[in-house]
Amino acid sequence: MTTAELPRARVRVRQLPRELHPGAWWIWALGLAAAASATTNPLLLLLVVAEAGVVVALRRSDHPWSRAFRLYLWLGLVVVVLRVLFRVVLGGATGTGTVLLDLPEIPLPHWVLGIRLLGPVTADTVLAGLYDGMRLAAILICVGAANALANPKRLLKSLPPALYEVGTTVVVAVAILPQLADSVRRVRQAQRLRGSGHGRRSLRRLLVPVLEDALERSLALAAGMDARGYGRAGDLTPRQRRVTGTLLIAGLVGISVGVYAVLDQSAPRVLAVPMLVLGALAAAAGFVSAGRRVQRTRYRPDPWRVPELLVAGSGVLVAAAAFVLLPHQPAVQDPALTAAPTLTLAALLLVLLGLVPALVAPRTSS
Amino acid sequence: MQLRAVGVELAGNRVLRDVDLAVEEGELLLVAGRTGVGKSTLLGTFNGLVPWFTGGTMSGGVWLGDVDITARPPRERAADVGYVGQDPSAGFVTDTVEEELAYGMEQLGLDPPTMRRRVEETLDLLGVADLRGRDLRTLSGGQQQRVAIGSVLTMHPRLLVLDEPTSALDPTAAEDVLATLARLVHDVGLAVVVAEHRLERVVPFADRVCLLPGDGTVVVGPPAEVLAASPVVPPIVELGRVAGWSPLPLSVRDARRAARHASPIPPVPPTSQDQEFCRAPGNTPAAGEGLAARGLRVTYGSAGRQTVALRDVDVDLPAGAVTAVMGRNGSGKSSLLWALREPARRAAGSVSGSVGVGLVPQTAADLLYLETVGEECTAADRDAAAAAGTTRALLDRLVPGVDDRVHPRDLSEGQRLALVLAVVLAAAPAVVALDEPTRGLDYPAKRALTEVLLAMAAEGRAVVVASHDVEFVAEVADRVIVLSDGEVVSSGPTGEVLAQSPAFAPQVAKILGPPWLTVEQVVAAREQR
Numbered sequence: 001m002t003t004a005e006l007p008r009a010r011v012r013v014r015q016l017p018r019e020l021h022p023g024a025w026w027i028w029a030l031g032l033a034a035a036a037s038a039t040t041n042p043l044l045l046l047l048v049v050a051e052a053g054v055v056v057a058l059r060r061s062d063h064p065w066s067r068a069f070r071l072y073l074w075l076g077l078v079v080v081v082l083r084v085l086f087r088v089v090l091g092g093a094t095g096t097g098t099v100l101l102d103l104p105e106i107p108l109p110h111w112v113l114g115i116r117l118l119g120p121v122t123a124d125t126v127l128a129g130l131y132d133g134m135r136l137a138a139i140l141i142c143v144g145a146a147n148a149l150a151n152p153k154r155l156l157k158s159l160p161p162a163l164y165e166v167g168t169t170v171v172v173a174v175a176i177l178p179q180l181a182d183s184v185r186r187v188r189q190a191q192r193l194r195g196s197g198h199g200r201r202s203l204r205r206l207l208v209p210v211l212e213d214a215l216e217r218s219l220a221l222a223a224g225m226d227a228r229g230y231g232r233a234g235d236l237t238p239r240q241r242r243v244t245g246t247l248l249i250a251g252l253v254g255i256s257v258g259v260y261a262v263l264d265q266s267a268p269r270v271l272a273v274p275m276l277v278l279g280a281l282a283a284a285a286g287f288v289s290a291g292r293r294v295q296r297t298r299y300r301p302d303p304w305r306v307p308e309l310l311v312a313g314s315g316v317l318v319a320a321a322a323f324v325l326l327p328h329q330p331a332v333q334d335p336a337l338t339a340a341p342t343l344t345l346a347a348l349l350l351v352l353l354g355l356v357p358a359l360v361a362p363r364t365s366s
Numbered sequence: 367m368q369l370r371a372v373g374v375e376l377a378g379n380r381v382l383r384d385v386d387l388a389v390e391e392g393e394l395l396l397v398a399g400r401t402g403v404g405k406s407t408l409l410g411t412f413n414g415l416v417p418w419f420t421g422g423t424m425s426g427g428v429w430l431g432d433v434d435i436t437a438r439p440p441r442e443r444a445a446d447v448g449y450v451g452q453d454p455s456a457g458f459v460t461d462t463v464e465e466e467l468a469y470g471m472e473q474l475g476l477d478p479p480t481m482r483r484r485v486e487e488t489l490d491l492l493g494v495a496d497l498r499g500r501d502l503r504t505l506s507g508g509q510q511q512r513v514a515i516g517s518v519l520t521m522h523p524r525l526l527v528l529d530e531p532t533s534a535l536d537p538t539a540a541e542d543v544l545a546t547l548a549r550l551v552h553d554v555g556l557a558v559v560v561a562e563h564r565l566e567r568v569v570p571f572a573d574r575v576c577l578l579p580g581d582g583t584v585v586v587g588p589p590a591e592v593l594a595a596s597p598v599v600p601p602i603v604e605l606g607r608v609a610g611w612s613p614l615p616l617s618v619r620d621a622r623r624a625a626r627h628a629s630p631i632p633p634v635p636p637t638s639q640d641q642e643f644c645r646a647p648g649n650t651p652a653a654g655e656g657l658a659a660r661g662l663r664v665t666y667g668s669a670g671r672q673t674v675a676l677r678d679v680d681v682d683l684p685a686g687a688v689t690a691v692m693g694r695n696g697s698g699k700s701s702l703l704w705a706l707r708e709p710a711r712r713a714a715g716s717v718s719g720s721v722g723v724g725l726v727p728q729t730a731a732d733l734l735y736l737e738t739v740g741e742e743c744t745a746a747d748r749d750a751a752a753a754a755g756t757t758r759a760l761l762d763r764l765v766p767g768v769d770d771r772v773h774p775r776d777l778s779e780g781q782r783l784a785l786v787l788a789v790v791l792a793a794a795p796a797v798v799a800l801d802e803p804t805r806g807l808d809y810p811a812k813r814a815l816t817e818v819l820l821a822m823a824a825e826g827r828a829v830v831v832a833s834h835d836v837e838f839v840a841e842v843a844d845r846v847i848v849l850s851d852g853e854v855v856s857s858g859p860t861g862e863v864l865a866q867s868p869a870f871a872p873q874v875a876k877i878l879g880p881p882w883l884t885v886e887q888v889v890a891a892r893e894q895r
Contacts, residue, residue: 151460172459178503190732193707193725194789206733213776217456223419224457228518229444229473299468299481299811 032317072144076137083133254279448518508539724795
C-alpha cells in the first residue's frame, strides 16, 4: 500500500471562536442601513431585514446587549404601523387609486393650508405609508443588529487615542446606571422601615439619600481613577503642548468659517471649500499630535484580520451597489404604487452580499 | 518612602502636625487610632490624595528615596504608590477582573506583552486566576478586595497603601487578604501601610505600629511597645495587660505560651453558679414574649434561575436576650433579618410572637434624608405616631450631647448609628434587629453599642444582630446562630457555639480555651478570687 492510497487527511483550518472587531460590525450594519435608505422596494427592504436577523441569530454573543435585537424588531413594527396611521389620519395627498374606506373629511378652517384630516382612504395612501415606514424600520433594525453584535465597551476602547478621555467618561457613565438602580432599590427598602410618607415628602426622602450616595460614589471613583494614573500628562514639553493647541484651534476656526461660507452664497468663494479643507487638515493634524501625546497602551486590543475586512467590505459593497446600480433601475428602486413590486437578479445578488458575515465571521465562544 | 515634618490642615482643623515617618522596604506598617483622628488623612499624604483631592493645606515634604515628590499629583505617583480605598468596589473602573488588573498599566503606557505577563503573574500571586473573566460586581467581598490589591500591584509600586482592607469581610476572607499581604511583604519585599480598626486581625502581621493618639502627632515603634500605652488595643493585648504579662504577647501562639508558664489567670473556669456575665435568657423581666419563626424560606430571581437565600430556617428569638447571627458573606444573614421584618420577603414560613420588628439596615444612612438631626427626630416622632420628643430622648440616652443643628452626614459613624437606632426605636418595637452595626466603629464605640444593646435586652426586648465581628459577638450575645448557604449549621449559647468553631473563636477563647470568651469574664473571675 502506498501513501497515495491512504485516505487523504482533511486539513481544514477552523477559526477559533473570538469576538469580531466591533468596528467591522458597525461598518457592515451601516452599509446595510445605507442601502435600505436608498430604496422603497418592500421586497428589498424585507431582504435587508432578514439578512440582519440571520446574521444576528448566527453570530451574536451571550452578553446582555445581544438580547436587545428583539426590541429593535418591535420598534420597527411600531414605526411601520404609526407611519400608515399618520397617512390615514392626515389624509393622503394623492387621493388616487381604489378607495378602501370612505371616511368623511373633517373640515378645517381655511388658514390651515395643505393639511387634511381624514377623508377617503385609498390603496395608494396606505401603500405609500407602508413602504415609507418599512424603509425607516429597516434602517432602525440594521442599527439594532450592530448593537446586538458589537460589544459597545470594546468599541469605545477602539477610539483614536485623542478621544480616549471622552471614551472613558462614557464607559464610566454607562457603568453607573445599574449602580444607581441598585441604590434606589436599597434606599426604598430602607425607607419602608420608617413607616409611610406621602406625596412630595416621599419623593424627597427617596431622592436625597440616592443623590448623596451617587455623589459619594462618584467621588470615590474619581479618587480611585486618579490614584491609578488616569490623566497622566507624562513627559510632554511645553512646546509640543502649544503646537497641539494651535493646530486644534486653527482647525476649529477653519471649519467654522468654511461651513459658514458654504452655506452663505454671498460670502467670497475662496472662503468656502478651500477653507473647509484647510480647517479639516489642521484639525486632523491636531488630533494626530494630541494622540501622540497620550502615552497609553491597550491591553489585548482587538485585532483587525481577514474576517474583519470581509465583514466590513460586504457592508461597503452593498451600500455602494445600492447607490450606483439602483438609480439605473427606477422600477426596482421606487416601485409604482399601482403594481406589484419587482426585483431584478442583479439587485437581488448585490443585496445578498450582506449575508457574507454569516459565513466568514468567527463564532463567539458561547 | 518618607514623610518629613508633614502637617495637614483640613477645613480649619489641624489633623496632622510635624509627622516624621519612614516606611522601609519589606515591612508592614499598621496605622492605628480612634475613629476620626486622621488615619485616612495620613494614608492620603503618601499617594497625594491629600491635599490634591481633599483640599486643605499641607506643609512639610513627601520623599521617595532621594526625590521630593510633594509637588506631584496622585496620577503621577501612581507608578510608585499603590492605593486601595475603603470600599474597593467603589473604585473599580472597568467591569471584568482582567481588564481591571490591566487598567493602571494602560495608563502608564506599558507595551502589550509586558501587560499580558504582569496580569498573569498577578492573577497567580493573589490566587484569583480562576476569576479572570468574571464580572467584578459578582465577586464576594474578599475577592473584590484581592482584585483591588492586584489592580495596583500590576503597576509594580514600591509602596502599597490600604485603608481598612478587612472591615467588611468575614473572618475567613479577612485572613485570606492578610495572608496575601504577608506574602507580598515577605516574598516581593513590598512596603505596605495598612490602617485598620480590627487590630486583632492585623497586629500579628505588623512589623511596626504607627499610633495616632489624637493630637495630630504619631507614635511609631514595635507593636508591643506602642500598644502597651495605646487607647485602642485588641483583646489579646488587653488580656496581657490584665494578667501583667511582659513582654506583651501579640499573637495567639505567644499568648498561649505566656498563659501556660505565667498562669496568673484563675485555673478554675467560671461555673454555672457564678457566671453573672452569662445572662441566661429568661433571667430578665420579660415584657414581650419574643419571636419564633418556623420554616422561613427566601428566594431571589425568577422560577427558572432561582437562588435560595434561606432554606426553611427555624429561629427563636427569646425576649430579653441578644441573639447573634453569624456566617460567611452571602450566607443569608441579611435575608433572615429582612424576612423577620417583612412578610413580603418570605417565600414560605411563618413568624409568631411579638409583632413590630425594628430593623437597622446595613447602610444605616439610607434611612436619613433631612438636613438636621432635630428635623430627623421630629419626622421620626410623626412617622411612628409617638409623643413629640420621644426620638430625641432616645437619642440622648444612646449618645448624649448631639447638637440638634448638625447635618446627619457630619456625625461620626457611631453617632449616626445611634440616630438611626433612635429613629427605629421610636416606634417601640418589641424586636430590634441590626445588620452589621459595627462597620467603621472603633473599640470604645463598639463598647458603647454593646451597652446599649444589653440595656435594650434588659428592657425585655428581643435583640438580634447580624455580624462578622467575633469579638463584638462574644461580648454582646447570649445566643449565636451560625448560617451557611441559607441553613442553620449551629445554634446555641454563645460560649458553646463560638468556642467550637475555629473561624469564629474569639482571641480569649483561643488563648485560654473554652469556656472563656471575653476579657471582662477574666477580670470578673479574678476579682472574685
